[in-house]
Structures are given as C-alpha cells and as structure tokens.
Amino acid sequence: MATLAEVARHAGVSASTVSYVLSGKRSISEETRQRVESSIRELGYHPNAGARALASSRSHIIALMVPLRTDMYVPVMMEIAIAVATTARGFGHDVLLLTGEEGPEAVRRVAASGLADAMIVMDVELDDERVPLLRDSARPSVLIGLPADPAGLTCVDLDFTATGALCADHLAQFGHRDVAVVGEAAAVYRRHTGFAERTLAGLRARAKEHGMRVIHRPCQGSYESTAGALARIFEERPDTSALVVQNEAAVGPMLALLRQQGRAVPEDVSVVAICPDQVAVQASVQLTSVALPAQEMGRKAVELVMAKIEGGEAEPLTLLPPQLTVRASTGPAPAAA
Amino acid sequence: MATLAEVARHAGVSASTVSYVLSGKRSISEETRQRVESSIRELGYHPNAGARALASSRSHIIALMVPLRTDMYVPVMMEIAIAVATTARGFGHDVLLLTGEEGPEAVRRVAASGLADAMIVMDVELDDERVPLLRDSARPSVLIGLPADPAGLTCVDLDFTATGALCADHLAQFGHRDVAVVGEAAAVYRRHTGFAERTLAGLRARAKEHGMRVIHRPCQGSYESTAGALARIFEERPDTSALVVQNEAAVGPMLALLRQQGRAVPEDVSVVAICPDQVAVQASVQLTSVALPAQEMGRKAVELVMAKIEGGEAEPLTLLPPQLTVRASTGPAPAAA
C-alpha cells in the first residue's frame, strides 16, 4: 500500500504539500497540484482510513442503526438504508451498520470510540431508551421517526398526521361515511411506535370534520389475521365503504379476501393504502396510495447529519409532506343500503 | 474522551501495561489487571478506533456489499445483512454497508484504505466484475452466492442444485408427471445470477430420472405477470399438476389466481415454494417449502471471513443443504384426465 510519504517522494514535494492537495485547505500552485495528482494515480494511492481518523478525529463514517425486529415492513427499511448509504457516499462518507440488538450500548460504544462521526437512528419509538443518550452525546445524530419528546433532537419523518388527514379528505370527497383502518400489528401499537398512532389521530380528527365514522383494527399481516380483521370490521360496521390500510403485508391478502367475499373494489369498497408505490402498483388492483418516501427520508437524514457534522445547525424537525396518488381502488361510495 | 494514557496514570501503571490488559497478549498479574480494569470502568474508557486501526493495521470492520437493485426479494437480503452484523459483533467486529452502486471501485477503495479488514459480497453473478479484484486482493473475502469460476475464492450458498432435486423428489413421490416452474424475473436469468439457473438444472436432472416433464416460466412477481405466467403454463401443458415457485413476490398472487380459476390446492395442483418460512406460513395456504437459510448464510460467511482474518485457511465452498418442510400445499397428483 502506497503512503502519503511515498507519493510525496514520487512527486518531489513534501508530505504536507500532498496532504494540502488532498484536502484543499491551503492554496497550491496549479503545476504542483497536477504533479501530485498524477503521482497519486500512478501509485494507486488511497489515504489510510485509520491514520486519517486519528490525525483529524474524523472517521468519515456515519453509523446507521436499524431495528432488529422484522415485524415491520422490511423493504422500506432497506430502501432507507440504501438511500442513506448512497447519499453518504456522495458526501465522502461510509455507513456503519448497527442493529438494534445492542441497543443503547451501541450508541455509547460508537460515540466513545470515535468509530463514527455521527449516527442516524431508524424506527424510533415514542419513548426510546436511546434518545436520552443521543441528546446528551457530543456527536451529531438524526432520528428517522419521532419520539414523544423531540426537544434537542433532529428528526425526519413522514408527516403521518397529515397522511391520515389526506386519506380522510380523499374518501370524504367520494362521499364515504364509514371508514375502517386496517393497521399494523398490535405489537407496533403496544411499543408506541409513533407513526401508527399519529396516522390514526390525523385520520380521526379530519374524519370528524367531514362527519365520517372511523373504526380501527390492528392486523398481523398474515392471511389469517387479515381475514379476522376484515370480518370484525364488517360485522361491527356493515356499511363500511372504505378501507385505509397501513400494513403492507396485509394488502395482498385483503384484496384476495374482498374478491372472495364478492366485494368489488372500488365499486363496493374503496381502498387507500399507505405503502411504497411498488406494493401499490403490483397489487391485483392498482391501489390509490400514500407513499412512504423512503429514499427521501434517507437522503434528508444524511443531509441533516452532514450539516451538523460541519458544525451548522439543522432544522430540528423535518416532516415530509405526504402525497396521495389516485389509482384504481377508490371511487364514489355506493348508495346507502 | 479518556485515553489509554489517562487510564494508565489513574491505575498507576504504564500505557503498555494497559494495552496488554486489553489485548491479553502478554501475561499480567491478577492484581494489576483488576486495578486497570476498574480504572477503565471508572473513566468510561473506550479505545479510539482510529488509533487502534493505525497501530495494529486492523480496523475490526468487515465490509458487506449488498446489491442496489431491488428486483430480488429484499427481506432475505436484510435478514442476511442483520445476521452478518450480529455475528460480526460477536467477534468484536463492526459492519460497513456498501451498496452495489460503486461496484468494483468500492472493492478497491476499501481494500486500499484499510477501512475494512475483509469483505463479504452478496448477490454474486456468474460472471461478476468484482470477482477478479477480490481474488487478487490481499484482504480476505467471502462471497454469498456462486460465480461461474469459484477458484481461489471462498463461497457460501444454499445448494440450489440439491434444492431443485429435492423439489423433484417430493413431487415424484406424489405421482406428479407434469411440473412447471414459476421463476424469478427474466432479468435475474439474463444477469446469470447463479442460483436461479442451478435450481432449474437440479430440478430438471432429477425430474428426468423420475420421468417427469418440466417447463419453466420467468415471472416479475406482480399480479399481472403472475397471471400471464400461469396462463401460458396451463395453455402449453394443461395436465400440469405441480408448481414450483422460486419467486417470493409471486406466491401471493399465484394462490389468489389459482383459487379464482377454481384450481384447488393441493387437490388439483400441488405447490412447492422456495422462499423464507415466514412467507410460506403467512400465505393463504400453508405452503410446502424449501427455506432460504438466510441467517445461517450470514453467520457462516462471517465465521469463514473471521477464520481467514486470523490467518487460517477456509473451506473454499460451503453449500448449505436444503431442507424441505411439508405443509398443506402438496398432495397426490389427481388421476389423469
């Protein structure tokens, strides 16, 4: 492996000059810059990460903490993770993958060892153990998701309250009066993950304004549990004419069940999904949906964390506005029986 | 941040002694070890990652390269990635997340900068650009997947040939004569990703021995494309009594379509899936399936890579034996029409 010193010798300059060529922190004559750069290419030089980290106390690494559980929709996680990695590379940084398993200890370890310059934490719960640590840590961090008390933190999330409201608006427009929400697994609510509750709150508030009734049933996402949730919904509210699904795994089973029960979509029942576009368009009926802007969340999180690394202040709360795409699964409410 | 030197002063020993306590590379009296360890705890000392990497030329980081594309089943990737991260932590290592986007350049960069001690590469294609680089690199690497020429490499994969054969055996046992494979997206075959072709080959060879006929249709995984694949299958071979599905996304749509067409599973058509257990049990019919041992692959890859880091030699080719779990989707072939 070539070193800085070897490049310097090869180019006939001192080591510090090569360093300044690389960092651009002092002016260098065009001529020597050229010479140094061609030496770098010729020797295939790559700066040693450890040495650079030691000398500059910057590792150019961002830690990304993903949840270990898999009861949430994984592709969204993955999409965010990939967007984070890609964006970070654009800033000259790499991404360290931490699983939730280590929990708060990982936060301490990474912060204290200088392994990473900053952290991005996904799947934040309303009352998350890691939050106080992050708040007190000297290292910058960005949360994807919203804890109960976001004071002193930087958070990025989809505006789920607005998402709920948007669904309500769309359905009200079509004259629906009885709406049912097929939600995430009960465990998600029990953990008080913020997004599920906020969606529901936004939907309920706006539905009230529109004079719509709302009921809500959690759902594991399996065929069985989806069948159960649907059965209970139509039992309790036979006039239900619209479903809002916030559970990607339940989408397929639900459509299959409705078809089986002879309920046509959207003639008898309208369906709005909160899910990635890919799921919406691959379903048996093209679904009207509000997308989870996974890529944008990942990208935004990195931009914020980079701003904080550079010493700038970052907007404490970034709520991405939801966008509803109308497809084939929503239409006018059927005339009341 | 406390440093080694501060710990040493606090414990009344030299820095090197503290270092040896940490690494265990020289004998230390029980008494001083105690003293040093309590100083470490008291000061909340964590070794500086950069300094350690520089001095020892070992970063304690393993790079994991995941594919950028999302036309493969993502949860499996994620499960492997998480297994890798978890296992690596058990070895005192962290995981750096690289996306396929950078391609071969990432391999060079990581190897030359000493950012990582080793690499694990997922989603290897039969003729992969990264393979020659890895083969020539001084740093250890392990592939998950099997390239055309695995000479000089260390590879881990499910034994897909045996998987295909296992499916054939199972179906032959039930007297099926006409088998159809619903495969991955055509793009997967075009890229010559090894696993899809090997499954097919294993299935075909064993089917021949059993006197079964096999046809194969690729499938994007959407409802539409699944419908198309099924239609063509039953058009060409109306007597098809068994389906082998190697495409997780197609499982749901396929079962829905069969139901719609009045083909009962398993009375009219038997179905064997090659997919994670979770998908198999969450489907509307509990599927007989061969699981992708994602966790085991991730774990094994780390174990191999660690052995190579420690200087040992690693088994060049680890093929994990497939396991078929019989559930409710396979049964005797219907009497021929």
Add this chain to the structure above:
DNA sequence: CTCTTTCGTCGAAGCGCGTCGCTGGGTAGA
C-alpha cells in the same frame, strides 16, 4: 551461592496522516 529462566512491567519507537508555524521569493505600495 551463583547462573539461568520466567514473569510482570516499562520505555520508546513507530503506524500514516493533519496541521501549525515558519520561510524564501515574489509583488505591490510608498
């Protein structure tokens, strides 16, 4: 009782890079 080992510890020399302060030569202003 001396000579060699072994054990536990120390000091110092780096690992490869970033950064500070300095210098020599050129330019501009007076």
Add this chain to the structure above:
DNA sequence: TCTACCCAGCGACGCGCTTCGACGAAAGAG
C-alpha cells in the same frame, strides 16, 4: 529602495494505540 504582504511549500509535532526489546525481581537448576 525599503517595508508590507501574500503565496507556495516545508519541517516538525502530535493524534492514541500496539509492539518490541529490555530490565528487575523472583524462582529454579547446578
């Protein structure tokens, strides 16, 4: 012509850790 200044480049130091050789003390061998 002299001072004032800026530009390019250099040398030295230090970041925090690992590791090697050395050394004193205790223990065993002759």
